[in-house]
Amino acid sequence: MAGIQIERVGKRFGGALALDSVSLDVADGEFVALLGPSGCGKTTLLRIVAGLETRSSGAVRIGGRDVSDLRPADRGLAMVFQNYAVFPHMTVFDNVAFGLRMQKKPREDIERKVRRAAALLQIEPYLDRYPAKLSGGQRQRVAVARALAVEPAVLLMDEPLSNLDALLRLEMRAELKSVLREAKTTTLYVTHDQTEAMGLADRIAVMQQGRIVQADAPTTVYSRPASTFVGGFVGSPPMNFVKVTASGRSARLDALDLRPPADGDLLLGFRGEDVQLVPPDEGMTFVVKVAEPMGSHLLLTGSAAGCPVRVVAPPTASVHAGDRLGLRPDPDRIAWMSQDSGLALDGHA
Amino acid sequence: MTAPRWIPYALIAPAALFLAALFIVPLVQTILLSFDGGGTPDHLANYRKMAGDLNFTLAIRNTFLLVGVVVPIQLALAMGMAVMLQKMSTGRDIVLWIWTIPLGVSDLAAGLVWLALLQNSGYLNTVLFQLGLLDGPTPWLNAETPVTLFVGIVLAEIWRATAVVLIVLVAGFQLIPKEYSEAAEVFGARSWTAFRLITLPLLKPSIQSALILRTVLAFEVFAVVYALGGRNMPVLVGEAYAWQYENQNYGVAAAYAVLVMVISLAATVVYLYALRTRPETQP
Amino acid sequence: MTGARRLMFWSGVAALCAWVLVPIYLIALGAFGGRAAAFRWPKAFTLVNASLEQLATFLRIEGVWNAALNSVIAASLTMALSLLLGAPAGYALARYRFRGAGAFRLMVLLTRAFPLAILALPLTVVFIRAGLYDTPFGVALVHTALALPFAALVTAGLFAGIPRELEEAAWVFGCSRLQAFMRVVLPLALPGLAAAAIFAFVISWNEVFAASVLTVRNRTLTAYLLTVLAESPLHYRFAGGFVLIVPSVVFIFAVRRYLFALWGVSNR
Numbered sequence: 057m058a059g060i061q062i063e064r065v066g067k068r069f070g071g072a073l074a075l076d077s078v079s080l081d082v083a084d085g086e087f088v089a090l091l092g093p094s095g096c097g098k099t100t101l102l103r104i105v106a107g108l109e110t111r112s113s114g115a116v117r118i119g120g121r122d123v124s125d126l127r128p129a130d131r132g133l134a135m136v137f138q139n140y141a142v143f144p145h146m147t148v149f150d151n152v153a154f155g156l157r158m159q160k161k162p163r164e165d166i167e168r169k170v171r172r173a174a175a176l177l178q179i180e181p182y183l184d185r186y187p188a189k190l191s192g193g194q195r196q197r198v199a200v201a202r203a204l205a206v207e208p209a210v211l212l213m214d215e216p217l218s219n220l221d222a223l224l225r226l227e228m229r230a231e232l233k234s235v236l237r238e239a240k241t242t243t244l245y246v247t248h249d250q251t252e253a254m255g256l257a258d259r260i261a262v263m264q265q266g267r268i269v270q271a272d273a274p275t276t277v278y279s280r281p282a283s284t285f286v287g288g289f290v291g292s293p294p295m296n297f298v299k300v301t302a303s304g305r306s307a308r309l310d311a312l313d314l315r316p317p318a319d320g321d322l323l324l325g326f327r328g329e330d331v332q333l334v335p336p337d338e339g340m341t342f343v344v345k346v347a348e349p350m351g352s353h354l355l356l357t358g359s360a361a362g363c364p365v366r367v368v369a370p371p372t373a374s375v376h377a378g379d380r381l382g383l384r385p386d387p388d389r390i391a392w393m394s395q396d397s398g399l400a401l402d403g404h405a
Numbered sequence: 406m407t408a409p410r411w412i413p414y415a416l417i418a419p420a421a422l423f424l425a426a427l428f429i430v431p432l433v434q435t436i437l438l439s440f441d442g443g444g445t446p447d448h449l450a451n452y453r454k455m456a457g458d459l460n461f462t463l464a465i466r467n468t469f470l471l472v473g474v475v476v477p478i479q480l481a482l483a484m485g486m487a488v489m490l491q492k493m494s495t496g497r498d499i500v501l502w503i504w505t506i507p508l509g510v511s512d513l514a515a516g517l518v519w520l521a522l523l524q525n526s527g528y529l530n531t532v533l534f535q536l537g538l539l540d541g542p543t544p545w546l547n548a549e550t551p552v553t554l555f556v557g558i559v560l561a562e563i564w565r566a567t568a569v570v571l572i573v574l575v576a577g578f579q580l581i582p583k584e585y586s587e588a589a590e591v592f593g594a595r596s597w598t599a600f601r602l603i604t605l606p607l608l609k610p611s612i613q614s615a616l617i618l619r620t621v622l623a624f625e626v627f628a629v630v631y632a633l634g635g636r637n638m639p640v641l642v643g644e645a646y647a648w649q650y651e652n653q654n655y656g657v658a659a660a661y662a663v664l665v666m667v668i669s670l671a672a673t674v675v676y677l678y679a680l681r682t683r684p685e686t687q688p
Numbered sequence: 689m690t691g692a693r694r695l696m697f698w699s700g701v702a703a704l705c706a707w708v709l710v711p712i713y714l715i716a717l718g719a720f721g722g723r724a725a726a727f728r729w730p731k732a733f734t735l736v737n738a739s740l741e742q743l744a745t746f747l748r749i750e751g752v753w754n755a756a757l758n759s760v761i762a763a764s765l766t767m768a769l770s771l772l773l774g775a776p777a778g779y780a781l782a783r784y785r786f787r788g789a790g791a792f793r794l795m796v797l798l799t800r801a802f803p804l805a806i807l808a809l810p811l812t813v814v815f816i817r818a819g820l821y822d823t824p825f826g827v828a829l830v831h832t833a834l835a836l837p838f839a840a841l842v843t844a845g846l847f848a849g850i851p852r853e854l855e856e857a858a859w860v861f862g863c864s865r866l867q868a869f870m871r872v873v874l875p876l877a878l879p880g881l882a883a884a885a886i887f888a889f890v891i892s893w894n895e896v897f898a899a900s901v902l903t904v905r906n907r908t909l910t911a912y913l914l915t916v917l918a919e920s921p922l923h924y925r926f927a928g929g930f931v932l933i934v935p936s937v938v939f940i941f942a943v944r945r946y947l948f949a950l951w952g953v954s955n956r
């Protein structure tokens with residue numbers, strides 16, 4: 057078992073900066089999700105950790121050992137690729153056994169470990185088949201089994217669920233979580249799907265344009281985003297931001313009195329479910345444009361103080377397009393941001 | 406809009422008829438002509454004449470030797486070049502273009518190019534002379550120097566026709582997602598092991614196509630040999646040409662043609678069998 | 689890669705480039721150097737007293753110009769024929785599922801396992817009777833048999849790469865089948881078709897055996913060079929080799945984007 061330390065890693069592709077001095081510590085046994093929109097550099101970072109891509113600057117340590125210049129083979133890790141990379145010309149058994157054979161493990165050892173990994177991922181019936189005969193979900197299991205069979209110190213996964221259909225993805229997510237919990241493997245998991253990151257990870261590192269902008273527990277990332285970007289990217293619907301001007305540590309929005317931690321042009325950030333619906337003259341005025349009954353809740357889209365706002369109302373609420381309501385955000389769950397920098401104001405946390 | 410059923414047939418008909426007229430018919434004619442006894446019931450006369458000719462065994466031996474030496478070297482060389490191209494990030498396009506220039510060079514022209522290098526007072530001898538290894542112009546391409554003549558032809562063939570193999574292999578490499586060898590490396594394989602266990606098996610269909618293409622063409626070798634050595638080194642197709650053109654004996658020429666075709670087909674069948682892949686093991 | 693390995697790698701690449709280019713450079717020296725250069729000893733590795741005069745002299749030799757012209761005619765005819773016959777077949781293979789498609793594809797692939805040029809041998813008699821013997825058109829017919837399989841497979845690949853939906857969209861907006869093809873598919877396929885055409889040209893331009901068998905007086909350039917090989921002086925042979933190479937090199941440059949389509953596509 058081992059932790060991963062990523063130290064000021066930078067990467068340029070020609071002139072383009074893909075990673076800008078990224079640092080991240082993953083503790084031994086921890087599951088960290090790298091979350092960000094596509095093109096932000098997640099795969100590049102993961103491949104640098106794996107040794108598949110050269111870094112332009114910085115260093116990578118695994119288990120305290122500097123592995124920056126080692127070959128992938130010598131880094132003691134395993135990886136699950138986005139399209140699985142299950143070898144098509146080998147049976148499922150040979151695929152799962154591949155890493156163990158490369159380590160020149162004794163025959164009985166290989167047999168035993170392959171069987172165990174196969175049992176864990178429920179692919180025992182297919183051990184003699186070729187991958188072409190398997191479904192996407194089964195191939196994905198083979199890829200994970202291949203990675204777990206070598207009992208790696210560190211496991212890297214690049215969007216392993218993104219090629220599955222929605223239902224299967226939900227099922228595999230739960231299964232992956234229970235399997236990995238049991239194996240207690242240090243895991244770095246790349247995804248652009250925030251629900252995946254929220255559900256699986258001990259910690260989420262949110263990336264934006266080649267930088268990590270926040271690395272915190274999922275609940276913290278959700279309710280205390282470090283920037284408007286994080287607030288807007290994590291959670292569905294995204295966090296609402298309403299423009300407010302404060303002076304003397306106080307501000308007023310329609311009928312709502314606020315106590316911001318700073319003065320000047322601010323953004324009042326709140327989650328759609330963290331508001332109370334009140335009569336129009338008791339909160340900030342919210343004009344409903346669209347009301348969508350989602351079953352578990354009623355999603356209201358409209359505007360308040362000239363900013364777009366989404367609110368999650370109880371499914372039974374009787375609200376219609378064109379209605380005017382008052383909104384009263386839960387004061388404990390408000391996230392204040394600076395309008396200029398888009399960064400969270402420190403005062404509140 | 407559903408297609409009237411005749412449309413595809415109308416579209417392939419011209420090509421099919423043309424190929425029937427200029428591929429199937431001459432094929433049958435060649436076979437018939439080769440078994441034509443010239444009015445006598447001796448249907449093997451042409452073959453007997455062919456086999457009895459002084460040059461026949463030589464031509465067989467030379468052709469097989471050439472193919473046996475040239476094709477493996479070309480495969481190895483092209484494989485090396487394809488791997489190099491794979492590793493290249495900058496300059497790949499220009500290097501690929503340079504390496505494939507010989508694709509457009511005919512075997513006759515290739516023979517003439519290498520004649521310029523290898524003739525008595527050619528560039529090779531100049532270099533050897535300047536290095537002090539030779540005293541003056543020296544012949545390499547005579548009937549008296551069969552080994553160097555053979556080597557010269559091998560060089561010219563490798564120079565000219567490795568590009569075909571290269572193209573097919575590079576196209577094959579492009580069909581293999583690079584995640585496969587990356588996965589192999591992550592799971593502990595050294596580059597050579599990854600190449601042997603992953604890349605090579607996945608490349609097998611391309612290797613097969615390349616070998617079939619190249620071997621069939623290699624058995625047709627003739628103009629390179631003529632350009633470099635004249636009639637000093639008989640080869641099968643060269644003999645067919647000589648019987649047709651110089652001796653005006655179409656029957657024996659046809660017998661040679663049938664022989665070359667049988668050999669080509671046999672080689673193709675061998676490759677199809679030896680390098681077969683199970684369809685479910687391909688990506 | 690470490691520094692030393694990188695150096696080795698690029699030295700290898702450079703050596704292989706030189707392996708291809710140096711012989712071409714040297715035959716160019718031979719072609720431009722003329723008689724003096726051809727017999728000079730030891731050889732110079734740079735051009736001395738070069739002039740186009742040498743090449744011009746070569747072209748003025750009885751028969752050379754004529755042969756070159758025949759080559760161009762035969763190659764152009766091959767180009768036109770193989771595309772006219774091959775492209776529709778390629779389109780049918782790419783767009784329609786029909787009984788016999790497999791058989792046709794097999795026949796096309798089978799031509800690869802045969803040394804096709806040799807099949808020119810029995811054609812001599814038929815061609816003499818039909819008045820095609822010793823004409824560029826006769827040569828072009830045989831060369832088309834060589835180039836047509838490539839043209840059909842290559843164009844099949846090209847057309848398969850153009851989404852059927854584009855054509856269907858054109859139908860929806862009122863085009864007939866033919867109009868949709870002319871306005872939507874053809875413009876998209878044009879560069880690839882041009883490459884296939886050039887490729888057919890090169891196949892014909894380079895072919896030696898069939899051209900030699902099927903002509904006597906109206907030789908193509910390759911056939912001419914082959915027959916006069918024994919009696920012509922060295923510098924004429926070099927000039928001939930150079931004249932053969934130049935168009936090919938230019939053509940390969942022109943079609944370099946399609947090289948894989950031309951050779952690779954028919955892999956599977």
Ligand SMILES: Nc1ncnc2c1ncn2[C@@H]1O[C@H](COP(=O)(O)OP(=O)(O)O)[C@@H](O)[C@H]1O
Nearest residue numbers: 069072074092093094095096097098099100101
């Ligand atoms: N091999 C490469 N060459 C050039 N640019 C690349 C290469 N790989 C990635 N990039 C660029 O680096 C950035 C980050 O890419 P990537 O790490 O794949 O993003 P993500 O996985 O987050 O979607 C993108 O802008 C991408 O275009």
Ligand SMILES: [Mg+2]
Nearest residue numbers: 095098099100
């Ligand atoms: Mg990615």
